[in-house]
Amino acid sequence: MTLLNRLKTDVLTADGAMGTLLYSYGIDFCYEELNTEKPEIIEKIHKDYIDAGADIIQTNTYGANSIKLARYGMENRTNELNKAAVEIAKKAAAPGGQFVLGTIGGIRGIRKSSATMNDILSSVREQAESLLAGNPDGLLLETYYDFEELSSSIQLLREMSDVPVIAQVSMHEPGVLQNGLSLNEALHRLEGIGADIVGVNCRLGPYHTIQAFEDVTLPEKAFLSAYPNASLLDVEDGRIVYESEADYFGRAAVHLRNEGVRLIGGCCGTTPKHIEAAKKRLAGLPPLTEKNVKIKKPIVIQEASPMTDVSICEKAKTERTVIVELDTPKTLLTEKFIEGAKKLYDAGVDAVTMADNSLASPRVSNMAMGATLKMKHDVRSLVHITCRDRNLIGLQSHLMGLDSLGLHDVLAITGDPTKVGDFPGATSVYDVSSLELIQLIKQLNEGISFSGKPLKKKANFSVAAAFNPNVRVLDRAVKRMEKKIECGADYFITQPVFTKEKIIEVHEATKHLPTPVFIGIMPLTTMRNAEFLHNEVPGIKLSDETLERMRACGDDKESSAKEGVQIAKELLDTAAELFNGLYIITPFLRHDMSTELIHYINELDAQKESGALHDYSSN
Structure with a gap:
């Protein structure tokens, strides 16, 4: 039988x-x-x-x-x-x-x-x-x-x-x-x-x-x-x-x-x-052939709390959108950070982005700073979330907390391994990668927990994903972007780019994507800063001209910072024509440098409206 x-x-x-x-x-x-x-x-x-x-x-x-x-x-x-x-x-x-x-x-x-x-x-x-x-x-x-x-x-x-x-x-x-x-x-x-x-x-x-x-x-x-x-x-x-x-x-x-x-x-x-x-x-029990199941009332999942502002992603699809990264402090002195974030927001940025213990070094919680900026100063925050520091329990709890605080803009990243940071013996968790994290965040948007359990209310996250254009084979990086879009990524934020040629290359490689791309621009501060990026950070290479211009400033910090800002402005000349989304990365809490670049972007946009700038995207 x-x-x-x-x-x-x-x-x-x-x-x-x-x-x-x-x-x-x-x-x-x-x-x-x-x-x-x-x-x-x-x-x-x-x-x-x-x-x-x-x-x-x-x-x-x-x-x-x-x-x-x-x-x-x-x-x-x-x-x-x-x-x-x-x-x-x-x-x-x-x-x-x-x-x-x-x-x-x-x-x-x-x-x-x-x-x-x-x-x-x-x-x-x-x-x-x-x-x-x-x-x-x-x-x-x-x-x-x-x-x-x-x-x-x-x-x-x-x-x-x-x-x-x-x-x-x-x-x-x-x-x-x-x-x-x-x-x-x-x-x-x-x-x-x-x-x-x-x-x-x-x-x-x-x-x-x-x-x-x-x-x-x-x-x-x-x-x-x-x-x-x-x-x-x-x-x-x-x-x-x-x-x-x-x-x-x-x-x-x-x-x-x-x-x-x-x-x-x-x-x-x-x-x-x-x-x-x-x-x-x-033994001796026959199989059950009939069963009455009590029909339970379905769990009602409430709609998400509406966002008070248009999402960063939607705005970047049609008009200039600027976000600025400002790292939270490594010490308990937060006044300078808060002051800088307020000045950046007053200058007209759409959101202040905060890394999640970048380079695996502990900083003041970006959730805490994001909540402080929102509640006390009405500053919009874009909070980074790394897979490195939290297991699935911690990730879901963290996200539920962000939603409860009204912090709906997040960047999902895998994160640098702990061995590069202050505690090389610490454990890197990595229960999931950034791709799975994006999917899980979007699952929360449906009111479903990581385990499948109803949360009784939908979250309302707009999810950014990271994109590193500083690679040998750009096509592979773009393929990974496409996978992230399949997982639910709403838009992308790039690593800093240091040449006009790379900006144009990124535009050509990504213009077919349905999601906005925020091109990263980071002003150099000193020659030592430039040499470190050029020689020690994987994938980043500065042009000979850029290195020579920074070298010519010698040890003069003021002159070096001024030249770094000027180089960044020249990169923005190209980036602002090709991308609605601009991402300014503030070096070493120098929010004054970022503020100057924001004012410059505003000037570029004003000139474009008057027809004074060449439109690269029409080429």
Whole structure:
């Protein structure tokens, strides 16, 4: 009898965790390599679950795809390791006739990973071909946080084979996927694209898994599955542990059956004892054929608080828009910073931008300074957010705080590594890159948290992204801009540019983009400053003429600053003709230099209105 026929009449018990047992044995290398190096260990675990009463076992292939195997330099062994895994599982199951599922694990989490969807599907195809060659009773897709990845994988497998497909999502929050889709809607969509069994596994323990299924209606054709963790995880002496009595897991299995689940196994932390308890508790219980689900009132998500001013992005699409960067201080003396920000704003800038601990050096919080400038002086701030200093918890909390303070203009950047800053031994977090951060911020704009949970109100962020034009191959940098636009970037702010030729090159390379670009101009202060930028900052090169002009000023700081401003004005002559968006980067809190450049921009615009300037963009 086939797996699907058995599920029509019976509630079946699957096996539990493979990795948990291998971890308990002290094995800390690639688990899938054991399929060929120590097959007797994998076979014993299969037999232990079968002896515990499992009707179904899965192959030791969760990470046996080319993308994950590449971490160990074994991407070329995909076929070998998957075929060996099926052989081991079938050998263990042969005496009792248990069903064998070929397992394929998800790749994306909140972070999309560097693999493209084409890469992922190519990997799925390769692994599935190897598993199918062993004639398993079905394919199990498990631990998928990204709904797009799971949906695309099912569609691919349906093209390849008619073998039963079990599709299991993973949730950060009970009843909702990380993209905000309800579990009920997700499972019915998976059924619609060809999955024969749909359900959940991992991340949540029995309590929250049961809770999630309370709102799930029975599929029309597919069956429901659940592989919860033994419990929520804990850490003891640096090791991951799960606290859960086996009988508790068995009782939970009955509750899952009462919610309509027909295939019940275990994920992280579960052992043969957990499966044995589930088997005993489920014995003699027929599957649920009817279920009444109480319809809950949908959570109302309020619209975002309206912005009082036109967004920086929208303004830059049609008219001159100027933003100025002013670093927050490294000390607790904030008066000079606040004074400078007020003067810049009074000079006519659209926003004062503040870096987020630039060069990995601690400064006064840009959130605190942004709030101070807004509430006390009505100065608009554009706050930078780096992925370096905060994990996902901190990032979401920080963004929710910004929204609550009415600071809606943000720049999402990955951030310099800590080793370049004042604390080289500090940890660089990087839970996500700037691309994922942009997506997550836009998810907040839909009223959905990073985990998929409703926030009851939409945020209202306008998201800028960084662009470094000072690279050898500009086309590659522009391709990355296009990816950021796909993720939701509203406009771009560039690193400083120091030659007219580069400004024109950037314009030509980006003029096809639908998003505004703010070209960065930073006045030089001294020859030492110029030489540092030219010789030590990656990607930045000053012209011989510029270096010579700064060198001619010698050690005269006043003369050097004056020449630096003059060079910046000459760059603005070109930039102001080609870009509506101008980004002035203030060096060393010298807001007087930036103020002079702002006045110069105003003069250029006045001359342009009178027709006195040549229009480069018409060339």
